[in-house]
Amino acid sequence: MRENANASLYKWAVVGMLWSICVLNYADRQAIFSVFPKLEQEFGFDKVQLGLIGSAFMWVYAGGALFAGYIGDRVRRKDLILGGCLFWSAITVMTGWCGKLWHFVTVRAAEGFGETFYFPASMSMISDYHKSTRSRAMSLHQSSVYVGTIVGSWLGAYFAENHGWRLGFYFFGACGIVLALLLYRFLREPARARESEQAEKVSYREAWMAIFQTPSALLIMSAFVGANFVATIFLTWTPTFLVEKFHFRLTTAGLSGTIFIHLASAAAVPVAGFLADKLALRYGGGRMMIQLGGLLVGSVFVFIVGDTKNVSTLVLAMTAFGICKGFYDSNIFAAIFDVVDARVRASAAGVMNTVGWAGGALGPLAVGWFSKHGGGVSQMENMGRAISFGAIIYIVSALLLFGAIHFFPKNWRGESGLAPEPVRA
Numbered sequence: 001m002r003e004n005a006n007a008s009l010y011k012w013a014v015v016g017m018l019w020s021i022c023v024l025n026y027a028d029r030q031a032i033f034s035v036f037p038k039l040e041q042e043f044g045f046d047k048v049q050l051g052l053i054g055s056a057f058m059w060v061y062a063g064g065a066l067f068a069g070y071i072g073d074r075v076r077r078k079d080l081i082l083g084g085c086l087f088w089s090a091i092t093v094m095t096g097w098c099g100k101l102w103h104f105v106t107v108r109a110a111e112g113f114g115e116t117f118y119f120p121a122s123m124s125m126i127s128d129y130h131k132s133t134r135s136r137a138m139s140l141h142q143s144s145v146y147v148g149t150i151v152g153s154w155l156g157a158y159f160a161e162n163h164g165w166r167l168g169f170y171f172f173g174a175c176g177i178v179l180a181l182l183l184y185r186f187l188r189e190p191a192r193a194r195e196s197e198q199a200e201k202v203s204y205r206e207a208w209m210a211i212f213q214t215p216s217a218l219l220i221m222s223a224f225v226g227a228n229f230v231a232t233i234f235l236t237w238t239p240t241f242l243v244e245k246f247h248f249r250l251t252t253a254g255l256s257g258t259i260f261i262h263l264a265s266a267a268a269v270p271v272a273g274f275l276a277d278k279l280a281l282r283y284g285g286g287r288m289m290i291q292l293g294g295l296l297v298g299s300v301f302v303f304i305v306g307d308t309k310n311v312s313t314l315v316l317a318m319t320a321f322g323i324c325k326g327f328y329d330s331n332i333f334a335a336i337f338d339v340v341d342a343r344v345r346a347s348a349a350g351v352m353n354t355v356g357w358a359g360g361a362l363g364p365l366a367v368g369w370f371s372k373h374g375g376g377v378s379q380m381e382n383m384g385r386a387i388s389f390g391a392i393i394y395i396v397s398a399l400l401l402f403g404a405i406h407f408f409p410k411n412w413r414g415e416s417g418l419a420p421e422p423v424r425a
Contacts, residue, residue, distance in 0.1 A: 011129035015137050017187050018122045019144040021085055024176045025118055026148025028092045031156030034239045034254035035165040051368025054236040056105045057112040058361030062354045064116035069350015077121035078189045082180045088114030089176025096166035123333045124346035128190040139273025139330035146262030157254025207347040216339045219404035221355045226397030228360030230390040236364035245380040260315055261322035268326025276331050285405035287331040292401040298324030299394035306387030
């Protein structure tokens with residue numbers, strides 16, 4: 001009895017340890033966006049060049065995730081997670097040494113390579129510790145994304161405004177190195193999923209076939225492209241948008257540009273994860289139903305954020321968008337794990353990240369280009385229009401999830417990993 005209780009406690013402790021790593025994962029990647037106005041002033045970078053800095057991370061992150069997932073199905077995930085944390089934290093420190101455009105592009109690309117191993121390995125690890133509580137565990141872990149985004153944006157802006165923009169990168173990098181070394185003692189590698197123990201490991205080709213021959217998986221990934229396209233726009237440009245359109249101070253913009261959206265998301269994901277676990281017991285597409293609702297309702301608030309000229313309306317819209325985003329994000333990986341073989345979960349998470357971030361990486365660059373070359377009277381008017389266009393992207397993504405739920409029910413697997421009874425649409 002005590003052994004079972006200890007195991008139950010430890011599986012949630014694992015979520016807590018991974019949560020702390022993911023906070024720094026996102027703080028490291030977000031800090032650069034909050035100092036864009038400083039980089040614009042110091043180095044004369046234009047919006048397209050800043051967009052390139054933002055996208056460099058995402059392209060390498062996306063390309064590396066494809067192989068990171070495959071590797072995560074074959075080696076100790078603990079080593080990938082903590083080794084990756086050491087690597088990307090060292091690169092974060094190096095960001096403070098940059099002085100030219102190619103320096104920033106290079107270190108951001110290298111950081112993308114280091115961070116690409118984290119999510120496939122950590123999601124696979126959580127899925128092996130958590131069976132019937134998978135959505136709750138993953139949604140709780142997902143809250144670290146929002147906390148890290150807020151902390152990175154706020155502290156990055158604070159250091160930039162008060163002590164120079166380079167100090168924030170030294171701070172976050174040092175924290176990551178210390179944390180990774182500390183957790184090497186406490187984080188344990190779990191046994192692989194039962195299906196994996198009873199069967200031979202699949203080859204690289206078989207893993208791809210298992211994923212890409214599942215229509216519902218393809219639609220889930222396609223929806224993620226659209227959702228991530230919008231998310232990367234907000235991650236990259238919101239602080240600059242608040243500084244230049246609404247005349248916020250840099251530190252205030254760094255905090256306000258993230259806290260209303262991401263604190264709301266952090267509050268929403270546990271609720272959405274609980275509801276998703278309950279729905280998944282009754283309906284094959286229960287987890288995607290939660291995501292679909294978040295995208296449809298969220299599209300309204302995405303439009304308002306880009307269109308409004310009133311600060312109060314902006315804050316309310318960002319908060320409501322954050323809640324809707326949390327409902328989608330709570331099941332990003334849990335949904336695709338429902339439809340693929342347990343032996344290829346890390347590979348599926350890697351492919352998911354590759355597809356979603358490769359497409360999402362176009363968002364910051366597209367907004368930067370449209371801000372500079374759009375037909376509005378100012379760059380900020382152009383940027384507002386580009387942000388509002390994200391509402392259409394959200395609606396298209398919701399339709400893709402609708403198709404996955406209703407047209408490919410036979411692809412769904414239950415919590416046991418076995419095919420369920422026919423799905424009630």
